[in-house]
Amino acid sequence: MEMVLTYQWEIVVAVEVLSLVALLLFGFVRYFWNRRRTSLWFLLAFLVLLAFEAALAILIYLETGEISTFQIVITIFVVYACTFGIIDFIKLDRWMRMKIGRWRGVELLTEKDRRIIERNKDPKFVAKKYRWSSMVHLTIFGAVQAVFLVYSTDGFNELVTYLTDLSWIEAGSAAESPYANETMYSISMLWGIVFIADFLYSWSYTVFPAKSGRE
Numbered sequence: 001m002e003m004v005l006t007y008q009w010e011i012v013v014a015v016e017v018l019s020l021v022a023l024l025l026f027g028f029v030r031y032f033w034n035r036r037r038t039s040l041w042f043l044l045a046f047l048v049l050l051a052f053e054a055a056l057a058i059l060i061y062l063e064t065g066e067i068s069t070f071q072i073v074i075t076i077f078v079v080y081a082c083t084f085g086i087i088d089f090i091k092l093d094r095w096m097r098m099k100i101g102r103w104r105g106v107e108l109l110t111e112k113d114r115r116i117i118e119r120n121k122d123p124k125f126v127a128k129k130y131r132w133s134s135m136v137h138l139t140i141f142g143a144v145q146a147v148f149l150v151y152s153t154d155g156f157n158e159l160v161t162y163l164t165d166l167s168w169i170e171a172g173s174a175a176e177s178p179y180a181n182e183t184m185y186s187i188s189m190l191w192g193i194v195f196i197a198d199f200l201y202s203w204s205y206t207v208f209p210a211k212s213g214r215e
Helices: 002-006 008-032 036-064 069-082 083-105 111-120 123-152 155-164 167-171 182-207
Strands: none
Touching: 002 008, 002 036, 008 036, 008 083, 008 111, 008 123, 036 069, 069 083, 069 111, 069 182, 083 111, 111 123
């Protein structure tokens, strides 16, 4: 267990690399070699690696009794894989079928795929899709922040005080914030900036529809 604690980040990086390789091999074996049943083993390997990351985070928490950057990062990876990751995987699968089909000189895209590709050029559809994704991001961000704040504050009254008086944001210090430690504070601040940028970008497709046909 001591070795796992010492090399936890190295293990996660290795698992992430293996996960990416598993997804690429899934598409390559499925569409280049046309071995669909064999390709499922690589998809299964990806799911096993994802479960391994989640189990590793839980195991380290049980060992240390603390919520660290490691657990939070793994949680974000797992949540992403179960939400936006599914959509990105479908896009990657479609892209690989298009590229590999061209290399092989065969048609791997279905009529449905072609309709989806064409639909993604429609500014109204793109705007709707980004509105939906921004709401999902808002829900996930809000849920994680709720967990952080409930974990970090002593009660409802203290939580309300921090939510109604946001001067602690300007202070720029974990000690002045409602978060229990520097890790939660840093991740929340960084994620907050990313969330705001993503939210504004997503809604730009609605506010400026003439420029939304970027897909």
